[in-house]
Amino acid sequence: MSQFELVIEGHEDFVKGFIRGIIAGSKTDASVLFNNEHDISRTTLGEKIKEFFDAPGVHTHIIVDETAASLIGDAISSEGEKFNLKIVSKLPVASASFKFKYKAYAENYGTMLKGIFEKLPESVSVSDDYAPKEVFHPESKGAEAYAPEHNYIIKAKGTVTGNLDALLELYERCHKEPLISIENIELEFE
Numbered sequence: 001m002s003q004f005e006l007v008i009e010g011h012e013d014f015v016k017g018f019i020r021g022i023i024a025g026s027k028t029d030a031s032v033l034f035n036n037e038h039d040i041s042r043t044t045l046g047e048k049i050k051e052f053f054d055a056p057g058v059h060t061h062i063i064v065d066e067t068a069a070s071l072i073g074d075a076i077s078s079e080g081e082k083f084n085l086k087i088v089s090k091l092p093v094a095s096a097s098f099k100f101k102y103k104a105y106a107e108n109y110g111t112m113l114k115g116i117f118e119k120l121p122e123s124v125s126v127s128d129d130y131a132p133k134e135v136f137h138p139e140s141k142g143a144e145a146y147a148p149e150h151n152y153i154i155k156a157k158g159t160v161t162g163n164l165d166a167l168l169e170l171y172e173r174c175h176k177e178p179l180i181s182i183e184n185i186e187l188e189f190e
Helices: 012-026 045-053 066-079 107-118 164-176
Strands: 003-009 032-034 059-065 086-104 124-126 133-136 152-162 180-182 186-189
Touching (some): 003 066, 012 032, 012 059, 012 066, 059 066, 066 086, 086 164, 107 152, 107 164, 124 164, 152 164, 164 180
Antiparallel strands (some): 003 059, 003 086
């Protein structure tokens, strides 16, 4: 199903309540994601600069499916002026991505980390520069706390790209893993 990023002008807290009310009242399975609640970066560089100079909370960025886009569009068309709400932009989302890196000093953690990025959802892929580098120093085994080097080190970095819904699941999994450092999700538009 197609997804869109809507940018809505209006006080952020009011916009969130307004949209949640629309979706709840529609009794549909429409989906809405608020960018700032899911670490999704703002749209374009121009939008980021504009947002930086605007008062906080002036624009709310959301990701919606077609059903939600229609419901929100209709509600803002009929009631938006009364509440000072306006849809500033509607961009179709083509894909999403985020950068990651990890480092660990135990082989069991290395196996677990590699497993996360080997078993990706069908619609998600990892970049070609992802190549975990493992270093073994068997001579350091047993004295790690006092040794100048660890007996095992794994390092890797890369970018995962794909369908936003599938990518969000992977992002949440990586977010919960303290050995993985991740950047915000970036959207690509059609």
